[in-house]
Amino acid sequence: MTREQERDLINRAQAGSVAAYEQIVAHYQDRLLRFLMMRGLQQADAEDAAQSALVSAWENLSGYRSKWQFSTWLYTIARRCAIQRKPLQTNNDELDADTGLDTCLEQQLRDNVWSVAHRQLEPSAFQALWLHYGEGFSGAEVARIMDRTTVWVRVTLHRARSRLRAVFANDNPVVEQHEHSIS
């Protein structure tokens, strides 16, 4: 769906067209679901939260302003719905074998760099990293969704990347030595 198509659907939905809004729902449902499950909700809870977010967005559609991307606005609502169901908790220092993620997601995260990120990073840092690299939001958009400042987002992403680089460097000592010899 192009930006123009989306804008047209939003205008029609704001005029009261449920059919137009259904197309928006179909476009975002999988992405929203994935975001909420990566945030730690089980699939059933994530589906319920996604539905609540989309219904809430419909009810408040008159308040949406096109200066922001619709996805940013929608994800902000979805995050608040997720918080109501499961607030983010601080990870323990020890590695926890139980990721807390839905089992179907855990299976997909095998041999996936995001499984390492989920284990190594604080939940808020992981969420910022996912929104930026997984969902494609800019730093400013991540800040708006997470109700943080852009400075916080930039610092958090930097620290998250540094942390992961350190983890992978420790896991791949041969690779690191080879790179040093090249440089």
Place this chain on the structure above:
Amino acid sequence: MNTVFPDNLEQRLQQDAERIQVTADQHFTQRVSNRINAAQQQHNPGSSRNRRYWAWGLAVPAALAVVLLVTLNPLQQSSDFSPASAQLLVSNLDMNLDKALVERENDFESELTKVQNDLHKLGSMMGFNGALLVK
């Protein structure tokens, strides 16, 4: 896992994110539509206006009924003091008063008679004409 070089971390994050796929239930969109329609029914101006009319239609008569009950109850109690009943009460009082006066008078007469008799006896004892004492 394939080796992750520190300098390709960002690229790896994006690529691995694309591998994570989640599909919503086939009825997801329909459920959202159902909830939207249900929400619209609740906020329907026509239905809310009808509810307001019903509310006023029930509330006003109920309020009037309460007011009438409150005001009529004292009136009903005050029926005991209607003019007819008041007159009856007064009549009863008159009768009772007369009765009490008659009884008092009878008592007085009997007491007076006793005193007269006693004086008569006393006079006789003292050699006087008791009848003169009584007079």
